[in-house]
Amino acid sequence: MSNPVEPFVMFRNVDKSYDGKTNVVDGLDLDIAKGEFLTLLGPSGSGKTTTLMMLAGFEAPSAGTIQFDGKPITDVPTYKRDFGMVFQNYALFPHMSVAENLAFPLRMRKVAKPDITAKVKKTLDIVQLGHLADRKPGQLSGGQAQRVALARSIVFDPKMVLMDEPLGALDKQLREHMQLEIKRLHHELDITMLYVTHDQTEALTMSDRIAVFNDGKIQQIGTPSQMYGSPQNKFVAGFMGENNALNGRISSTGEDGLVSVHLTDFDADMKAVSKEPLQIGDTVKLMVRPERVRLVEKADAGGPAGAFACKVTDTIYYGDHVRLVFGADLNNALTTRVPHDSGSRDWAKGDAVLVSWEPRAAIVFQP
Amino acid sequence: MNGKSKMSWLLVAPLLILVCVGFIIPIGYTLIKAIKNPEITAALPRTTSALENWEWDGKSPPPEAVYEALIADIEQGDRGRNYGSMTRRLNFEQSGSRSIMMKARRIADKIEAPYAVSLPEAVPEFGDGDIWQLIKQNSNPYTARYLLRAMDLTVTLDGSIERVASDQAIFVDLFKRTFVISIWVTVLCVFLGYPTAFWMSTLSDRAAGYVMLLVLIPFWTSILVRTTAWFILLQREGPINAALLGTGLVDEPLRMIFTRFAVYIAMVHVLLPFFILPIYSVMKRLGMEYVKAAASLGAPPWRQFVTVYLPLSMPGVAAGAVIVFMLSVGFYITPALVGGLQDQMVSYYIAFYANQTINLGMASSLAVLLLLFTAATIAIAKKLLPETGSGIRA
Numbered sequence: 001m002s003n004p005v006e007p008f009v010m011f012r013n014v015d016k017s018y019d020g021k022t023n024v025v026d027g028l029d030l031d032i033a034k035g036e037f038l039t040l041l042g043p044s045g046s047g048k049t050t051t052l053m054m055l056a057g058f059e060a061p062s063a064g065t066i067q068f069d070g071k072p073i074t075d076v077p078t079y080k081r082d083f084g085m086v087f088q089n090y091a092l093f094p095h096m097s098v099a100e101n102l103a104f105p106l107r108m109r110k111v112a113k114p115d116i117t118a119k120v121k122k123t124l125d126i127v128q129l130g131h132l133a134d135r136k137p138g139q140l141s142g143g144q145a146q147r148v149a150l151a152r153s154i155v156f157d158p159k160m161v162l163m164d165e166p167l168g169a170l171d172k173q174l175r176e177h178m179q180l181e182i183k184r185l186h187h188e189l190d191i192t193m194l195y196v197t198h199d200q201t202e203a204l205t206m207s208d209r210i211a212v213f214n215d216g217k218i219q220q221i222g223t224p225s226q227m228y229g230s231p232q233n234k235f236v237a238g239f240m241g242e243n244n245a246l247n248g249r250i251s252s253t254g255e256d257g258l259v260s261v262h263l264t265d266f267d268a269d270m271k272a273v274s275k276e277p278l279q280i281g282d283t284v285k286l287m288v289r290p291e292r293v294r295l296v297e298k299a300d301a302g303g304p305a306g307a308f309a310c311k312v313t314d315t316i317y318y319g320d321h322v323r324l325v326f327g328a329d330l331n332n333a334l335t336t337r338v339p340h341d342s343g344s345r346d347w348a349k350g351d352a353v354l355v356s357w358e359p360r361a362a363i364v365f366q367p
Numbered sequence: 368m369n370g371k372s373k374m375s376w377l378l379v380a381p382l383l384i385l386v387c388v389g390f391i392i393p394i395g396y397t398l399i400k401a402i403k404n405p406e407i408t409a410a411l412p413r414t415t416s417a418l419e420n421w422e423w424d425g426k427s428p429p430p431e432a433v434y435e436a437l438i439a440d441i442e443q444g445d446r447g448r449n450y451g452s453m454t455r456r457l458n459f460e461q462s463g464s465r466s467i468m469m470k471a472r473r474i475a476d477k478i479e480a481p482y483a484v485s486l487p488e489a490v491p492e493f494g495d496g497d498i499w500q501l502i503k504q505n506s507n508p509y510t511a512r513y514l515l516r517a518m519d520l521t522v523t524l525d526g527s528i529e530r531v532a533s534d535q536a537i538f539v540d541l542f543k544r545t546f547v548i549s550i551w552v553t554v555l556c557v558f559l560g561y562p563t564a565f566w567m568s569t570l571s572d573r574a575a576g577y578v579m580l581l582v583l584i585p586f587w588t589s590i591l592v593r594t595t596a597w598f599i600l601l602q603r604e605g606p607i608n609a610a611l612l613g614t615g616l617v618d619e620p621l622r623m624i625f626t627r628f629a630v631y632i633a634m635v636h637v638l639l640p641f642f643i644l645p646i647y648s649v650m651k652r653l654g655m656e657y658v659k660a661a662a663s664l665g666a667p668p669w670r671q672f673v674t675v676y677l678p679l680s681m682p683g684v685a686a687g688a689v690i691v692f693m694l695s696v697g698f699y700i701t702p703a704l705v706g707g708l709q710d711q712m713v714s715y716y717i718a719f720y721a722n723q724t725i726n727l728g729m730a731s732s733l734a735v736l737l738l739l740f741t742a743a744t745i746a747i748a749k750k751l752l753p754e755t756g757s758g759i760r761a
Contacts, residue, residue: 078662079664083663085664089656105664
């Protein structure tokens with residue numbers, strides 16, 4: 001092993017299959033460092049939840065090993081693993097009050113009564129729910145139930161916290177608020193967290209690292225800026241944030257990893273980064289983020305090098321910004337964002353503009 | 368009342384009418400039958416009103432006017448059904464009264480006034496006050512005597528309540544037996560049905576469908592057929608005994624039919640689906656989510672069950688147990704067919720009084736007490752069951 005420090009959690013070559021034919025998780029290698037906030041991100045059925053459930057002990061891997069703190073845990077039952085867990089539907093015990101729910105893991109660990117009371121109170125204060133201790137879960141709002149579930153997962157000082165789409169049931173505002181709250185808890189408690197979500201914004205804002213799953217495999221793992229800024233394949237580029245995917249053909253390959261792409265729908269040649277070995281004539285998808293697309297009015301003489309002329313086919317009002325759509329075919333259209341306060345003019349349908357982007361802002365992938 | 372609510376009343380009207388005609392009226396009628404007492408006054412209107420001012424002192428007979436009233440009632444009454452019912456009614460209170468009253472009717476047109484002398488000469492029982500007191504005591508249009516008798520109590524001539532002779536005291540034991548059998552049947556159903564329902568709730572929908580079919584097929588079969596099947600299976604010459612003898616496990620056939628054992632086995636078989644169905648639906652809804660949560664919080668398997676799964680599935684247990692208990696206290700056919708005389712339940716005697724002796728008062732009284740005791744048992748059970756709070760969220 002080249003790694004001097006053994007990772008906290010280590011998946012090695014883990015397979016999981018329910019029917020013996022298809023692997024839901026396929027040859028998974030994954031390391032989680034101590035104190036890290038790692039998010040497993042992917043569409044439903046990508047294997048991210050199964051990975052979490054295997055770490056929690058609810059599912060056994062079909063092949064491979066999972067180590068925790070240097071020891072294999074595949075044969076350790078869930079109740080001995082000492083991981084806090086937040087479930088999608090919270091799974092608060094409906095027959096117990098909020099305080100009893102929090103006391104439950106402490107009772108199971110035979111903590112002394114007065115210590116339980118103190119610890120429950122302290123933890124409820126951390127999530128600012130001290131006043132709801134005697135409520136039953138059925139009497140809580142979604143956000144409150146979420147906090148109680150969170151509090152219950154940390155009250156017994158677990159070795160790590162696993163969260164399975166914990167914010168899925170909340171509305172957007174509450175979700176954003178809870179994202180900050182969980183992030184705060186992570187810092188305050190200095191605890192390792194494994195978080196599963198299908199929401200890429202959530203993943204970007206909360207994580208130290210993100211692992212993008214698809215088809216049971218990790219497509220790419222890295223920091224949010226690595227994931228957003230330099231996706232390694234088309235799936236990650238499309239899944240992380242918004243992206244334009246334009247049809248093109250390689251017209252020339254150059255040194256320093258840049259290629260020239262002829263954009264079929266716009267009849268223009270643009271430069272882009274290539275991460276795959278591509279030949280001249282290969283059909284590709286050119287991915288460029290809407291916010292990296294630059295616009296210049298066509299009246300301005302010249303314009304930046306490599307710009308191509310285009311007409312606005314549609315404008316969509318978003319409140320904080322306006323999106324401009326170019327190209328006749330909506331499925332292969334190019335969109336760009338224009339903020340309101342840029343001092344620039346208001347664009348309208350039919351306006352002629354010059355479109356360009358930094359060569360390093362665009363990436364080509366095989367379709 | 369607006370059009371919409373008129374419409375909804377119209378829609379529920381058939382059900383309301385059915386409930387009234389098929390349920391409330393017959394049950395109300397039965398309840399009233401338990402305390403109605405029309406027979407004596409219907410047959411002997413003059414005698415009962417003449418007796419109103421007479422006080423029984425333990426020995427002396429009533430005055431001549433009462434005797435005249437009795438003769439008038441016999442001669443001017445319809446001499447038919449009313450008189451017969453009256454004699455049966457008196458005989459229920461005091462055996463032997465029927466023949467005394469019959470004799471009085473036979474000699475009524477042969478004797479002359481003063482009847483206070485001639486009637487006791489022909490029928491000596493009319494010489495003292497006892498038979499008259501019996502008539503007077505039972506001339507009230509309503510009576511508690513049937514209900515008292517259903518609790519093995521009776522009213523003496525001086526009006527005090529005491530226990531009936533031990534050879535006639537059968538009803539207290541009968542009620543005890545009915546409840547003991549019902550409680551055991553319920554307990555057996557809980558212990559057999561709970562694990563079965565749990566197992567079913569963990570199966571895939573497809574597999575659970577097949578198992579459910581196994582539960583439901585007996586459920587769809589008539590109780591009579593199922594009980595008869597047990598009757599055949601448990602016989603001395605039946606297949607079970609044949610198998611036991613064949614394998615050499617026993618030397619002579621076991622006595623299984625007409626025993627309490629047969630009653631339990633047949634009743635549990637009949638009632639088990641009633642327990643499994645409600646508890647299965649609760650468990651299906653409950654799922655394994657809370658058990659998983661408990662496991663993640665450090666609860667070993669038995670504590671996951673005791674602290675989380677059991678309390679959350681309790682509403683289903685309670686619902687199933689109440690249904691099984693209520694059905695089993697009213698069981699008739701099964702104990703009647705496979706049980707012995709000592710295994711008969713209250714319903715057997717209700718049927719006996721209703722069909723054999725046509726004593727509707729007694730049949731109704733047993734029914735009323737059964738209803739009251741059952742309601743009380745369920746009320747107590749509800750109090751004792753742990754509060755499950757808001758239960759499972761849908």
